Amino acid sequence: MCGRLSQYSGIHDFVAALSMPNALANSVGELPLERYNVAPTTQVALLHLQGDLLHADLVRWGWRPHWAKDRAAPINARVEKVAHAPFFRAIWPHRAITPIDNWFEWVDEGGPKKHPYLIRRWDGEPVLCAAIGQLPDSDEGPGEHDGFVIITADSAGGMVDIHDRRPVVLTPEFAREWLDPATSKERAEQMVLHQGEPSDVFEWFKVDSAVGNVKNKGSSLIERSG
Template sequence: MCGRLSQYRGIHDFVAALNIPNALINYAGERPFEFYNAAPPAQLALFHQEGQFLRADMVRWGWRPTWAMDRAASIKARVDRIAHNPFFRAIWPHRAIIAIDNWFEWVDEGGPKKQPYLIRRKDRAPILCTAIGQYPHAEHQPDAHDGFVFISADSKGGMVAIHDWQPVTLSPELAREWLNPATPEKRAEQIMLLHWEPTEAFEWFKVDRPVGDIRNQQSSVINPISDPFV
């Protein structure tokens, strides 16, 4: 998974995709986000469950523990290592969902520059990605050390022509179980290791190279310049 994505819909579109009936505690705003070309350390809308409520906050993409401030912040963590990695020990219990519209990858196709691809769901629904982090909640006010990381996994070969790692994405049912504080840690680990969505749920296509400039936040960066690959 590369460090670039889109999160352009509004918070209620993502809540509808999660299909959680309980009230929303919304600190992310009501307007569409319109992040077409987001990169770390962008502030993105992150969901977690607080008691019986779903809560949304704007949280920095990227995190590191306070004892590792001399190291670069991580933006993702490998699914096969995260539960037992000392670097992420403090945030492993703090499960979250980052809902996105698509992500980007760059592929070396032999030209002078790598070719960017956009990856999205075939049904165009929001992509519900597993994450862990340090974020605001009832007992923790916003902090300069807040941040989150995606959980990423081997793409099982189906998307290997684009990239060999992808975010661990879940169905709405499993995303709700992942978010639920009552879900035991062992079950959460099982969900992220075994039950993520298959490559067949996605399609990808070439987009134009201006997406490589993170200053370019125009909606045109998500326009295809090829037919979808599946």
Template structure:
């Protein structure tokens, strides 16, 4: 997964895609986000479940444990994340980050890499799995808040630019992923084995600069 994405719709569009009837605690606002070229360290809308409620917060993309000295991670490899001490503190804190699309850059023989836009064929929001440290009833927002996308190399990338891709779920599995009652074992099974197939997506070259509104 490359480090650029779009999150342009409003939170209600993302909630509708999840099809969760629970009441929404909304700290993300009601206006469209209009982020067409978001990069790590951007504030993105993140959805998580708090008891019987769905909650939306703006959370920084990127996280590191308080003891780490290196740069914040933007993604975590699903094959090892629940056994990695780096992510131990946030592994139980599951979230969904809904996006419109993401970008990849491919070397095609010219002096500059060619950007590609990747989105769902049905143009529905892409429901990306994430883990993080974020506000809740027990935890006020703080400087150490942040999240990472879960990604995998098991099936390769979409446009052969590299091996990584985000772990995305259909709405039914996304709801199960968010549910606090879902066991850690079941959550691990979902993120490793039940993500959306490549056939759900389409990708194409972008002739205009990345960051323009996709059509």
């Protein structure tokens, strides 16, 4: 997963896809997010549970532990290692969902530059990505070191031709279980290892190369090209 995504739906659209009856503490806002070219290190809308209350917060995409000051904050974590890696030990228990409309990958097709592809669900529903992070506390507010990473797995099927890694995407049922603080760490690990959505749930197509410039923001970035 190269590290570019879209969040243009409203947070209530994402919450509706989860089908969660919990009350919502929404610090993201009521309007559509309208972000078509979201890059790492920027604020991304996340959903997480604190007690019985579902929270929608803006959290920095990327995280590293306080002792890892000699490297950049990663934006993704490999599902094969994340549950037992010392690097992510502090945040493995703190699970979230990164709800997105689509993500982008760049493919080498033999030309002078790689070409961007958009990947989204066939059915148009939100893409519910498994994530972990140092998340805002409702009592203390956002913290200086808050951040998150998206969990990724090997691609399969035709998606391998686009990129060898992809986010672990959960169905609403599994996403609710992933968010539930009562779900054990062992069960959470098995979910992201084995319960991610298969590649045939998704479609992908070329988009304009303008998406490569993070300064470009418009909805034209998600339209088919060529």
